[in-house]
Amino acid sequence: MQSARLPIRWLKVIAGIALGMLVMELVVRQIWVHERVDVPGYVKMGKPNGTTVWRLEGSGISHRDANGYRLGYAPGRPSVLVLGDSFTEALHVDDDQVYTFLAQQRLERLGIPLSVVNAGVAGRSAADYVAFADRHKSLVHPVWTVVTIRENDLYEDAFVPGKTRFVRGEDGKLTTLIDEPRALPRLRDLIWDNPSVLVRYTFYRFHKLAEEAEKDPPLFHGAAAEKKGDAHSNEGPEGDEVGPLEEVLDLLRGAYDGRLTLLNLPYLEVSPPHITPGTTWQKVLAYCARTGMSCIEPTEEFLRLARAHKAPFGFLNTEFNSGHLNADGHAAVAEALARELARLKQNGFF
Amino acid sequence: MVFSSPRYLVFLTIVLLLLSVPLPLRWKKRVLVVMSSLFYAAWDYRYLGLLVTISIIDYVAAERIHRAAREGGDGAGQVKTQKAWLTASVVSNLAILGYFKYCNFFLHNLNGVLGALGTEAIPYQEILLPAGISFYTFKSMSYTIDVYRKVIEPCEKWLDYLMFVTFFPELIAGPIVRASVFLPQMARIPRPTAERLRVGIALFVMGLLKKRVIADNLATTADQVFAAPHMFATATLWLGLLAYTLQIYCDFSGYSDMAIGSAKMMGYDLPENFRMPYLSGNITEFWRRWHMTLSNWLRDYLYIPLGGNRRGPRRTYVNLFLTMLLGGLWHGASWNFVLWGALHGTALAVHKLFRARVRWRMPGALGMPLTLLFAALCWIPFRAPTFGSTLTFLKRLFIPSEGVQFLTPVVIGLAIVVAIGHLIGGMVDPVGETPARPDARSRGWLRSLREVGLGIHVDEVSGWVVVFKGGTVLAYAMVTILAFSILFGAVVHSSPFIYFQF
Numbered sequence: 001m002q003s004a005r006l007p008i009r010w011l012k013v014i015a016g017i018a019l020g021m022l023v024m025e026l027v028v029r030q031i032w033v034h035e036r037v038d039v040p041g042y043v044k045m046g047k048p049n050g051t052t053v054w055r056l057e058g059s060g061i062s063h064r065d066a067n068g069y070r071l072g073y074a075p076g077r078p079s080v081l082v083l084g085d086s087f088t089e090a091l092h093v094d095d096d097q098v099y100t101f102l103a104q105q106r107l108e109r110l111g112i113p114l115s116v117v118n119a120g121v122a123g124r125s126a127a128d129y130v131a132f133a134d135r136h137k138s139l140v141h142p143v144w145t146v147v148t149i150r151e152n153d154l155y156e157d158a159f160v161p162g163k164t165r166f167v168r169g170e171d172g173k174l175t176t177l178i179d180e181p182r183a184l185p186r187l188r189d190l191i192w193d194n195p196s197v198l199v200r201y202t203f204y205r206f207h208k209l210a211e212e213a214e215k216d217p218p219l220f221h222g223a224a225a226e227k228k229g230d231a232h233s234n235e236g237p238e239g240d241e242v243g244p245l246e247e248v249l250d251l252l253r254g255a256y257d258g259r260l261t262l263l264n265l266p267y268l269e270v271s272p273p274h275i276t277p278g279t280t281w282q283k284v285l286a287y288c289a290r291t292g293m294s295c296i297e298p299t300e301e302f303l304r305l306a307r308a309h310k311a312p313f314g315f316l317n318t319e320f321n322s323g324h325l326n327a328d329g330h331a332a333v334a335e336a337l338a339r340e341l342a343r344l345k346q347n348g349f350f
Numbered sequence: 351m352v353f354s355s356p357r358y359l360v361f362l363t364i365v366l367l368l369l370s371v372p373l374p375l376r377w378k379k380r381v382l383v384v385m386s387s388l389f390y391a392a393w394d395y396r397y398l399g400l401l402v403t404i405s406i407i408d409y410v411a412a413e414r415i416h417r418a419a420r421e422g423g424d425g426a427g428q429v430k431t432q433k434a435w436l437t438a439s440v441v442s443n444l445a446i447l448g449y450f451k452y453c454n455f456f457l458h459n460l461n462g463v464l465g466a467l468g469t470e471a472i473p474y475q476e477i478l479l480p481a482g483i484s485f486y487t488f489k490s491m492s493y494t495i496d497v498y499r500k501v502i503e504p505c506e507k508w509l510d511y512l513m514f515v516t517f518f519p520e521l522i523a524g525p526i527v528r529a530s531v532f533l534p535q536m537a538r539i540p541r542p543t544a545e546r547l548r549v550g551i552a553l554f555v556m557g558l559l560k561k562r563v564i565a566d567n568l569a570t571t572a573d574q575v576f577a578a579p580h581m582f583a584t585a586t587l588w589l590g591l592l593a594y595t596l597q598i599y600c601d602f603s604g605y606s607d608m609a610i611g612s613a614k615m616m617g618y619d620l621p622e623n624f625r626m627p628y629l630s631g632n633i634t635e636f637w638r639r640w641h642m643t644l645s646n647w648l649r650d651y652l653y654i655p656l657g658g659n660r661r662g663p664r665r666t667y668v669n670l671f672l673t674m675l676l677g678g679l680w681h682g683a684s685w686n687f688v689l690w691g692a693l694h695g696t697a698l699a700v701h702k703l704f705r706a707r708v709r710w711r712m713p714g715a716l717g718m719p720l721t722l723l724f725a726a727l728c729w730i731p732f733r734a735p736t737f738g739s740t741l742t743f744l745k746r747l748f749i750p751s752e753g754v755q756f757l758t759p760v761v762i763g764l765a766i767v768v769a770i771g772h773l774i775g776g777m778v779d780p781v782g783e784t785p786a787r788p789d790a791r792s793r794g795w796l797r798s799l800r801e802v803g804l805g806i807h808v809d810e811v812s813g814w815v816v817v818f819k820g821g822t823v824l825a826y827a828m829v830t831i832l833a834f835s836i837l838f839g840a841v842v843h844s845s846p847f848i849y850f851q852f
Contacts, residue, residue, distance in 0.1 A: 012822065012823050019824075020827040023827070028838070205838060209356075211842075213355065270754065309752065316760075319570050320754060
């Protein structure tokens with residue numbers, strides 16, 4: 001009798017867990033559906049021809065074409081290629097709210113029909129934009145290229161081991177190193193390729209929580225770490241060293257034949273409204289002034305938002321003025337980008 | 351090591367495994383002392399010495415008090431000896447607490463005066479507040495006072511006393527356990543039983559949900575609004591205040607649940623610390639339901655020694671005010687905490703006066719929202735970083751002001767969850783009844799749910815949570831859903847427990 005009850009109990013446990021997981025699968029599908037795949041000859045990115053649902057930060061549904069570029073560009077027109085990271089990929093807003101689409105619309109209204117192609121991929125940096133320039137150029141044939149950055153994309157993020165990065169070659173010159181795909185898929189890849197959104201999302205959450213847990217203070221010396229943290233709290237960023245910035249900028253310019261605009265997304269203080277120019281960006285501006293490269297920031301547009309008690313970053317389901325660009329932020333960036341592209345067009349750059 | 355971290359889960363599992371080994375009582379006590387010391391040293395090993403020092407002082411003082419009482423009866427000389435040892439214990443504890451917690455506050459105020467007199471300021475001391483010092487000094491001090499009052503017998507062995515002082519589940523932020531509650535439990539062999547594990551895990555999970563899902567999500571809004579009240583519009587400030595009102599409750603009661611749950615799994619019972627405080631009909635009731643172990647401590651070791659209500663109405667009001675004022679200062683070395691204590695002290699005194707002079711009793715439907723509003727407004731000086739920002743916050747709260755409108759639905763959604771939970775909790779566990787805990791007897795419709803096989807525990811915050819007891823497919827499904835909800839709802843970057851700073 002006892003032995004007969006045991007399997008029934010376990011069957012109940014298994015059935016209960018399966019039922020719970022089924023319910024959660026349906027719930028998660030309303031919040032997060034995102035497939036990342038290894039694109040041959042390129043990087044791990046949102047699945048080509050795929051749809052992403054992202055309601056973790058903001059709320060957006062995004063669609064991609066066969067090359068993985070975000071839909072919304074107008075085909076059959078001269079193309080402007082826009083490269084960037086998660087701020088450009090912009091999973092947090094719908095296709096028609098992204099600054100690339102809005103800039104294209106603005107240009108259209110100005111009588112400049114262009115196709116603004118969004119090639120943003122989360123986690124990428126200047127090294128990727130250089131390393132994969134040929135791929136983008138062959139697919140898009142851009143008349144102009146825009147690289148959207150936040151300051152660390154040019155330096156810190158472009159030198160991180162484990163992904164595409166800048167390294168010194170034997171000749172002492174800066175070059176890119178593409179992170180080679182692994183011969184055998186790791187467990188995390190197998191989980192990531194799983195058809196269950198629930199399993200993928202669970203893995204994603206564990207990954208995020210584990211990353212955060214790694215930042216816990218050291219065991220038995222936490223007080224010392226706290227003290228050290230306090231001591232440095234008012235010092236600001238360490239030094240103003242920006243590394244081989246000019247070499248990185250040279251490589252970027254060279255990769256896109258000098259037909260390049262750098263678009264910086266500055267951090268905005270809402271009250272009182274102001275933008276403090278970062279050290280790196282100031283050096284970039286000096287470089288641009290010297291070489292004639294097009295460099296822009298949506299400074300005025302961001303300040304206008306602040307004066308209206310709004311912010312370009314943050315969403316109602318996250319935090320005010322923190323995280324990625326919201327719909328207002330995208331509109332502001334689109335305005336600055338459209339203005340610059342119109343200027344370049346009028347001056348005969350393309 | 352915080353309860354909501356993976357490190358703690360590993361640590362607790364190791365402790366439970368060690369306690370499951372059939373060892374004699376004295377060895378289990380040693381295991382607990384070692385593990386508790388490791389728990390405390392995990393933050394910083396150097397502060398372990400402070401904990402040991404306090405335990406030695408109070409153990410010796412209590413032992414001498416007891417010896418003097420035993421040897422000399424009530425002779426004047428022996429009473430003097432007892433008083434001397436009691437004074438030594440209280441002064442030592444307060445001196446340690448005063449140095450670590452109030453030294454720089456004192457210097458800051460002194461320097462203000464010296465500055466006005468044109469004298470050179472005294473440099474501040476480099477002091478880092480040892481974790482949990484306010485809690486363990488109070489706990490330890492109450493032990494010698496109770497021995498002096500002959501409420502309890504002192505511990506025979508220092509190891510026993512060290513175990514009481516260092517017991518890790520309540521070491522850092524309470525609940526403040528009296529020796530009279532804990533010491534008798536030390537006579538039995540701690541063993542994690544299936545029933546204790548079930549109840550303990552349910553409480554722990556409940557606390558985790560309150561902290562990581564509710565409190566941490568609310569913290570995002572509360573932190574922003576309190577950091578720059580000048581930036582936000584009036585409506586957003588009210589939302590931020592609501593967020594903090596709920597955050598501090600879920601944060602601290604969540605911590606208490608995790609502490610009580612951890613202890614229960616190990617075989618110990620800690621006192622309840624919260625009982626749906628935001629359902630209180632008046633401020634006196636609020637303090638019977640909020641941080642109950644502290645308010646009981648203040649009542650027994652401060653309010654009553656000050657004379658309580660035995661010296662006439664006027665003195666009673668003064669005593670209430672003074673008790674809360676010092677209670678405020680206990681929370682932190684800042685005038686904002688003093689103001690918070692003064693506001694609550696005044697409210698308690700006014701309420702007592704009102705009850706004495708006026709026959710009319712405020713109906714609960716009016717008293718409850720008014721009490722909640724008062725408690726919420728008092729959180730402003732408690733949370734605001736400076737006195738200036740407290741004033742800015744209050745001014746913009748009541749004078750319609752322009753600014754950032756950030757009416758996040760997250761706060762409203764979580765407020766609804768907490769409100770529904772409170773109301774269901776209030777229905778199941780009305781005022782003065784047994785708290786709604788998984789181990790408490792469920793009543794009425796709740797019991798009938800259990801009878802059909804659904805193990806449900808009503809909690810004052812989440813409304814209900816399934817306990818792994820029902821044995822039905824639905825029960826297992828709901829446990830699965832709860833587990834995923836915590837994993838998905840938890841904020842990745844968790845805020846530190848609010849009461850850790852005290």
